[in-house]
Amino acid sequence: MIDRKRCVTTLPITPVGRPNLGVVLAPFLADVFSKKLEIDNILALNLNGLKFSNENYEDRVSGYLSALRGLDIVPSCTWKDNEEENIPWINIIFNKLREENYISKELKSIIRCKCGAVESLTEAENISPSRALYASDKNRRYCKLCKTELREFHEFVYLFKPPAALMPREIFPYFYAKEMEAICFKFNHCKFLISRSRPSAFSLAFKDEEIFLDVDFVWQMFLPLLRRRGYKPEILIGGNKNLMACYFSIIMSQIVDQEDVFLVIPPYYLGPRRTSLKDEQYLSENLLSGYDSKSLRLLLATALNWRKKESIVDFELMNFISKMSYRIHSKKKTTNSANALVDLDGARIKNLLVQFKKTRDVFYSEELCGLI
Ligand SMILES: [Zn+2]
Numbered sequence: 001m002i003d004r005k006r007c008v009t010t011l012p013i014t015p016v017g018r019p020n021l022g023v024v025l026a027p028f029l030a031d032v033f034s035k036k037l038e039i040d041n042i043l044a045l046n047l048n049g050l051k052f053s054n055e056n057y058e059d060r061v062s063g064y065l066s067a068l069r070g071l072d073i074v075p076s077c078t079w080k081d082n083e084e085e086n087i088p089w090i091n092i093i094f095n096k097l098r099e100e101n102y103i104s105k106e107l108k109s110i111i112r113c114k115c116g117a118v119e120s121l122t123e124a125e126n127i128s129p130s131r132a133l134y135a136s137d138k139n140r141r142y143c144k145l146c147k148t149e150l151r152e153f154h155e156f157v158y159l160f161k162p163p164a165a166l167m168p169r170e171i172f173p174y175f176y177a178k179e180m181e182a183i184c185f186k187f188n189h190c191k192f193l194i195s196r197s198r199p200s201a202f203s204l205a206f207k208d209e210e211i212f213l214d215v216d217f218v219w220q221m222f223l224p225l226l227r228r229r230g231y232k233p234e235i236l237i238g239g240n241k242n243l244m245a246c247y248f249s250i251i252m253s254q255i256v257d258q259e260d261v262f263l264v265i266p267p268y269y270l271g272p273r274r275t276s277l278k279d280e281q282y283l284s285e286n287l288l289s290g291y292d293s294k295s296l297r298l299l300l301a302t303a304l305n306w307r308k309k310e311s312i313v314d315f316e317l318m319n320f321i322s323k324m325s326y327r328i329h330s331k332k333k334t335t336n337s338a339n340a341l342v343d344l345d346g347a348r349i350k351n352l353l354v355q356f357k358k359t360r361d362v363f364y365s366e367e368l369c370g371l372i
Pocket residue numbers: 113114115116117118143144145146147148
């Protein structure tokens with residue numbers, strides 16, 4: 001793998017057709033890093049999970065991409081987990097993991113509902129992501145979606161065991177390193193169920209059998225898959241609600257390719273009343289349709305607070321930003337990832353804007369390189 005293109009990538013995102021500002025933050029940051037460091041910008045999307053939903057996912061993708069264009073974000077490449085060309089590579093990676101004993105086939109006890117939304121190891125119920133999908137009622141456990149009772153089966157399944165003591169080496173902000181350590185400690189002796197019985201899963205055909213894989217397990221191979229498309233991922237923009245997925249993606253990168261990436265975890269954006277930005281949908285949509293991309297990018301940047309897990313977007317700043325953004329320009333600056341982060345500080349950017357406001361001059365700022 002020589003001459004690969006350096007890039008920054010988002011963690012695979014499930015696109016929404018009408019995204020709020022919080023959902024565009026990761027692609028925005030990927031775009032900023034790509035412009036600051038002059039490397040490619042990958043938007044990774046996760047669509048396999050939507051395969052059987054009633055919605056047309058092409059509409060979701062086009063809606064999402066057009067919202068990104070409204071913020072002047074045009075990725076160098078949009079990687080999708082359901083693309084045909086991933087399949088042979090997933091096959092090769094799966095075999096490699098099996099040969100190296102990270103993946104095993106074992107006879108296990110499984111609990112499952114009729115629709116297959118709930119499917120986990122009986123012994124690992126407490127760590128299974130499908131736990132939220134079922135409820136208990138007088139010792140009966142039933143699926144919230146299909147309402148059928150969970151039944152126990154004994155069958156051969158595929159399990160993934162992450163290696164002990166491997167964890168992401170470079171994380172920003174640094175306080176997430178402790179949480180990553182805790183995840184690593186909690187899970188490094190667990191085996192995870194990665195095969196599924198339902199057809200909505202990802203099908204992998206071998207000579208002697210067809211294996212249905214959990215779609216989340218498949219997209220968590222995306223860093224090795226990007227390398228096989230000729231990219232060299234250097235920065236991964238994750239999310240603090242997706243730490244487990246960040247952990248698994250980086251572990252996968254380390255065991256398949258022995259390569260690490262710099263994990264950046266942006267704050268979770270909230271609306272003015274400290275509510276989720278989902279509740280500010282209307283406001284966000286008005287912003288996306290009512291203001292130019294430069295003003296919107298500056299607004300997003302003013303909320304970047306890396307000392308906290310959550311940041312409040314101050315929509316009231318929009319008024320003064322939009323009145324002067326036409327005379328603010330960025331100047332080219334040569335930098336590296338660490339220095340790029342120093343410039344990406346909401347409080348500093350807000351101060352800069354206040355200084356600009358005091359005069360009527362046109363400004364060229366190196367600190368805003370890549371931001372606007
Ligand atoms: Zn069900």
